[in-house]
Amino acid sequence: xxxxxxxxxxxxxxxxxxxxxxxxxxxxxxxxxxxxxxxxxxxxxxxxxxxxxxxxxxxxxxxxxxxxxxxxxxxxxxxxxxxxxxxxxxxxxxxxxxxxxxxxxxxxxxxxxxxxxxxxxxxxxxxxxxxxxxxxxxxxxxxxxxxxxxxxxxxxxxxxxxxxxxxxxxxxxxxxxxxxxxxxxxxxxxxxxxxxxxxxxxxxxxxxxxxxxxxxxxxxxxxxxxxxxxxxxxxxxxxxxxxxxxxxxxxxxxxxxxxxxxxxxxxxxxxxxxxxxxxxxxxxxxxxxxxxxxxxxxxxxxxxxxxxxxxxxxxxxxxxxxxxxxxxxxxxxxxxxxxxxxxxxxxxxxxxxxxxxxxxxxxxxxxxxxxxxxxxxxxxxxxxxxxxxxxxxxxxxxxxxxxxxxxxxxxxxxxxxxxxxxxxxxxxxxxxxxxxxxxxxxxxxxxxxxxxxxxxxxxxxxxxxxxxxxxxxxxxxxxxxxxxxxxxxxxxxxxxxxxxxxxxxxxxxxxxxxxxxxxxxxxxxxxxxxxxxxxxxxxxxxxxxxxxxxxxxxxxxxxxxxxxxxxxxxxxxxxxxxxxxxxxxxxxxxxxxxxxxxxxxxxxxxxxxxxxxxxxxxxxxxxxxxxxxxxxxxxxxxxxxxxxxxxxxxxxxxxxxxxxxxxxxxxxxxxxxxxxxxxxxxxxxxxxxxxxxxxxxxxxxxxxxxxxxxxxxxxxxxxxxxxxxxxxxxxxxxxxxxxxxxxxxxxxxxxxxxxxxxxxxxxxxxxxxxxxxxxxxxxxxxxxxxxxxxxxxxxxxxxxxxxxxxxxxxxxxxxxxxxxxxxxxxxxxxxxxxxxxxxxxxxxxxxxxxxxxxxxxxxxxxxxxxxxxxxxxxxxxxxxxxxxxxxxxxxx
Numbered sequence: 001x002x003x004x005x006x007x008x009x010x011x012x013x014x015x016x017x018x019x020x021x022x023x024x025x026x027x028x029x030x031x032x033x034x035x036x037x038x039x040x041x042x043x044x045x046x047x048x049x050x051x052x053x054x055x056x057x058x059x060x061x062x063x064x065x066x067x068x069x070x071x072x073x074x075x076x077x078x079x080x081x082x083x084x085x086x087x088x089x090x091x092x093x094x095x096x097x098x099x100x101x102x103x104x105x106x107x108x109x110x111x112x113x114x115x116x117x118x119x120x121x122x123x124x125x126x127x128x129x130x131x132x133x134x135x136x137x138x139x140x141x142x143x144x145x146x147x148x149x150x151x152x153x154x155x156x157x158x159x160x161x162x163x164x165x166x167x168x169x170x171x172x173x174x175x176x177x178x179x180x181x182x183x184x185x186x187x188x189x190x191x192x193x194x195x196x197x198x199x200x201x202x203x204x205x206x207x208x209x210x211x212x213x214x215x216x217x218x219x220x221x222x223x224x225x226x227x228x229x230x231x232x233x234x235x236x237x238x239x240x241x242x243x244x245x246x247x248x249x250x251x252x253x254x255x256x257x258x259x260x261x262x263x264x265x266x267x268x269x270x271x272x273x274x275x276x277x278x279x280x281x282x283x284x285x286x287x288x289x290x291x292x293x294x295x296x297x298x299x300x301x302x303x304x305x306x307x308x309x310x311x312x313x314x315x316x317x318x319x320x321x322x323x324x325x326x327x328x329x330x331x332x333x334x335x336x337x338x339x340x341x342x343x344x345x346x347x348x349x350x351x352x353x354x355x356x357x358x359x360x361x362x363x364x365x366x367x368x369x370x371x372x373x374x375x376x377x378x379x380x381x382x383x384x385x386x387x388x389x390x391x392x393x394x395x396x397x398x399x400x401x402x403x404x405x406x407x408x409x410x411x412x413x414x415x416x417x418x419x420x421x422x423x424x425x426x427x428x429x430x431x432x433x434x435x436x437x438x439x440x441x442x443x444x445x446x447x448x449x450x451x452x453x454x455x456x457x458x459x460x461x462x463x464x465x466x467x468x469x470x471x472x473x474x475x476x477x478x479x480x481x482x483x484x485x486x487x488x489x490x491x492x493x494x495x496x497x498x499x500x501x502x503x504x505x506x507x508x509x510x511x512x513x514x515x516x517x518x519x520x521x522x523x524x525x526x527x528x529x530x531x532x533x534x535x536x537x538x539x540x541x542x543x544x545x546x547x548x549x550x551x552x553x554x555x556x557x558x559x560x561x562x563x564x565x566x567x568x569x570x571x572x573x574x575x576x577x578x579x580x581x582x583x584x585x586x587x588x589x590x591x592x593x594x595x596x597x598x599x600x601x602x603x604x605x606x607x608x609x610x611x612x613x614x615x616x617x618x619x620x621x622x623x624x625x626x627x628x629x630x631x632x633x634x635x636x637x638x639x640x641x642x643x644x645x646x647x648x649x650x651x652x653x654x655x656x657x658x659x660x661x662x663x664x665x666x667x668x669x670x671x672x673x674x675x676x677x678x679x680x681x682x683x684x685x686x687x688x689x690x691x692x693x694x695x696x697x698x699x700x701x702x703x704x705x706x707x708x709x710x711x712x713x714x715x716x717x718x719x720x721x722x723x724x725x726x727x728x729x730x731x732x733x734x735x736x737x738x739x740x741x742x743x744x745x746x747x748x749x750x751x752x753x754x755x756x757x758x759x760x761x762x763x764x765x766x767x768x769x770x771x772x773x774x775x776x777x778x779x780x781x782x783x784x785x786x787x788x789x790x791x792x793x794x795x796x797x798x799x800x801x802x803x804x805x806x807x808x809x810x811x812x813x814x815x816x817x818x819x820x821x822x823x824x825x826x827x828x829x830x831x832x833x834x835x836x837x838x839x840x841x842x843x844x845x846x847x848x849x850x851x852x853x854x855x856x857x858x859x860x861x862x863x864x865x866x867x868x869x870x871x872x873x874x875x876x877x878x879x880x881x882x883x884x885x886x887x888x889x890x891x892x
Contacts (some may be wrong), residue, residue: 005814006194006202007126010139010184011070011094013042015146016063016094017111017875018085019048019077020054027100028076029054030148032138038138038145038152045070063092063142072096074136074146080104082132083117088127093464097122098146099131106133106189115192122193124349130199134189135165141208142184146733147187156181158292159203161196162215162469163188167282175287179427183208197224198814204232211292213285214240214276222604226274227787231458233275234783235776237450239288240278242267262583269625275457279442287439288446291410293430299407300377302328303441303449306369307382308358308389312414313351316380316437323445326349328376333371342367357388367398371405375449378408380440385418393882395422399429406763408432408447412440458744458783459634469504470668470673479678479703483666488680488703489536492581495699498676499684502668506696507586513579515561519554520580528552528585531560532698533568537575539700544571553702557582586688586697590654592647593686596624596665600680600704604717605671610666612644613686629720630670635663648689661693680704710850711725712788725845731832732751735796737805739841742791747782749793750791758827764862765824781809790845794825794834805829808838810846810854818853819846823865835868843872847892855889 015035019028029085032054035044045055049061060066063073063085073089075082079101089097104115115132122129130137137148140155149169154176162168165187172185183206186199196219203209219225242264271278279285303325309315317327327350330338335348342362347353355368363381366382370379381398385391391413392421402409411433413419427432431868434440475498482490490498496506508525511534512518522529533546541547545567548560561580568575595613600606608630611623624641625635639645641663650655665687673679681702688695723732726740736786755772756761762770773781784791791809795802806825813819821842825835844853857879858865869888870876879885 004202005206006096006128006198008071009098009130009775010137010144010202010206010881011142012070012096012144013072014045014068015040015042015072015074016045016047016066016070016089017107017142018047018073019076020048020059021051022054026076027148028074030098031074031076031146034141034145034147034149037142038624041142041143043068043070063088063094066092068135069093069816070873071268072098072146074098074100076100078084078459079111079114079132082772083114083121086118086125086127086129089828090121090127095125095127097127097131098134098136099127099129099189099192100131100134100136100148101131104132104192115190119192129193130186131189131785132192135168135187138185140185146187152181153174153185156179156183157208157210158182158289159184159186159188159206159209159212160215161188161199161203163210163217164215165189167215170282171286171289175289181291183210191220195220195224197221197228200225200228200232204228204235209236211236212238213289213292214238214342215729216240216242219603222717223719225690226270226604227785228717229270229274229276230785231788233454233457234573237292238274238276239285239446239450240271240276241280241282241285241517242278265623266607266627268602269627272453272456273627274541275450275454277446277453277804279446280749284446285433285440286444287443291443291447298632299451299572301374301445301452302326302332302377303444303448304328304373304376304378305364305380305382306366306370307351307384308352308354308355308356308363308386309382309384309414310347312382312384312412312437313347313353314440317351319438319441320348320445323442325441325445325448328370328373330370331373331375334375337369338366355611356384356386358394359388360390360393363394364397364403367409368401368405371401371407371409373831376407377445378410380410380412380437380444382412382415382437382440383419385415389418391415391419391422392425399425399431401441402429402431408444410434410444412437435705456637457635459631462890470503470671470675471501479676481675483678483705490698490701491536491578492532492534492704495701496696498672498697498701499696503552503673504665504668504684504696505694506699507583509577510582512561513584515558517555517583518580522551522557525552525584529557530583531557531564532581532583534578535566535568535572535575537579538568539749544568544575546548550613583697585636586695588688588690588692588695591688591690592644592654592657593691594644594662595683595685596669596687597684598628598669598682598844605715606679607667608638608669610638612643627672627718628668628673628716629718631661632667635666635670637668639663655691656694657689658691660825661724662687663765665694665696674713674716674720677712678703688838710848721787722786722790725792725841727841729794729837731796731834733832737834737837739792739838740795740797741786742782742784742793742807742809744783746793747778749804750782750807751778752805753826756826756828757824761824761827764859764865766821767857767859790849791843792838792842792845794838798889806834806838808835808842810842810851812849812851817851818855819851821856821866830864836863836872839868839872843890843892852892853889854892855887858886858888860884860886 017028018598021029021034023029032046045066046059048059051059055058073094082101104111138145138147138153140153153172168187189786202867203212206465211495303320305313305316325329343355354362413422423433478494478498496509499506508785510521512521528550531548552558584829591614595611597609598606607625608626608628612620622643624638626638683700684696686697770782789811792808794805808823810819810821874888877887879887
């Protein structure tokens, strides 16, 4: 793997400290002292024109006087001087910096201008920097303490990334007392350049980092953040705190959906789809850090509790149920096993109360039996110091059992003096320990959530290939026509036409402009009918008496028309009226009313909402939120998270609803959101669903203009599966070939393909003696998000079995305008034009993505590949650092 472009920042071999002095209150002076005290072995150059010497070491007046070019600049000077120092760094060839100085965008207009100046200088010289207004970074393994915090930081394998410097110092102080170490500590500050996305990219690459803690206050680039978060969490567990959970104030909305969804609910949706865990307090973050440091990962949320005190066991059980855990049901075999070794008075269920005089051997037997039970995903072991209890001996027994099981074991030794030694044993053994039940149960719930969210992360929704194709072009014409007339709210007929274009069942809808037309229209539809006011200014029709149901005669329709207009003019005189909507009166006695909708979050883009429908939707506040795109697994999870889900099965005298029909409408809504970036808000309320299917009775859609983009899915936080890139081709031999983007479920296919390659082909592809792919490497190659990379498979069918012929892929470079490619074709299928075809398609995809340059590295001995890229117009040059490699590149 080539060196990551941020490696010189995080593992700098030399550092320049601008503003260094011997003053006690000097930030730059503290930086210099911290580097020395932490044992940093690289060169440290103090720079300050006011000093010839700092702490007995030569001090330089400016960067141009340095004897060598340092890899990293630390800048802690007044804000007005920083841009000039960055300019100096650029001229000296320094390409990485940390700006700790405050006084930028957080201070107002002048600070915003100063920050913009930093960005201009950095871009001009290709400098990447963290900050401004940050604490700095630490890499304890190499003694790089480039912060002004006090105290030592132990080396470990957790990374802490925080927008708050104060949180960093608090976490480091706690970690020191608890023996937890870090691979990296990063205070991002204002993130004027490097933000969470790129830092997460580096930590995903960093072999020292096994788990990541995040403290987030706000996100700038949602797509980059989500892409990096999803990519990193596939390989390393991430726990985050997001502050600002409640939206200050209120915003004007034009739909039920907008009223139901706050920014925090959207962020929770992000967390679920990103495969990470969110906690709400710093204490929970601390507790999760302790669990992450032990690398425990459950495979579910079924918890068993073993305790020698009934009261604490019940407390822990109540809390477990409150946070959504399932209390494991012990198998009959486990019960029988425990009956043979426990007193007759044990609880014979979960929680396992093994009685106050429980010995170490009794604990060993109970914990071991639970860990071997397939119905148990993790065990919480609790102890209260009673007369016959030996807390330290019990701790040793639990440690012995835990070491032999792959399932997580958490411990709660309640008390202080008598249990202190037992806790120390757990600390030494790397088993999470707690003093009270609450944090122990919470930590297991976070770990269980991580497992569930990882399942959501694996979902890569594909096209609805088994369904009728939507009329995307027709839907776009409806939207463009409305926007051309300056309208942002579609009328009901247009809204339902849009739904119909995506094959969502709708009730027949016609508009009448006067009483006579209303009567004739009703007769045409057939009585009874429903009538609704049609106005772009009225969101909730029932609020202005704008709905009439069950009208069964022409006279009733004429009368209702006049009454409705009069009521609206009286209650909302300023509202524009565009006639009356007339629909057949749908009678479905077993139907449930649900709401489906979408709204657009200002940071994370479109969000899909499902919940109870009807006129009282805001009062019930029953909704679940998710980020598109969706597949069947994700739609079922969305429905399951609402209270109305319990009403969709058999309920009193009602048969269960047609769940497939409901799921299909959600999938179609997801399609709409993906393909129509102009959608701002959408309500389908109510959607009637019963044993006969689903029917949309009412729809309201708000649209907004959108600037054209090279990325057709640029409006979304998660890139959908790019089904539009699927193409068909035929080999000269007559074999039909399918070329399509890779999917996570292609892991087994990809592993088999790599195994089938000759030793030479594998070496040419990976530049290493690879026999097969590790699980991590396989995940990296097959679980892509299509934003930062693309992989195209060439497939054919042989004897009813799908066979991979070759694969071409690119990964976007840090500059966002170029990419690096790789290509390999099966030995048995070479010299048939497959490589040429794959590269042609790959370059078209990269060009459509807005990339300008494709480059790669090819072994000099790989003559067929060099010949191929040469025929494709690639420029071939010697590698500046390796004679055995050639650099190839082509402008797109």
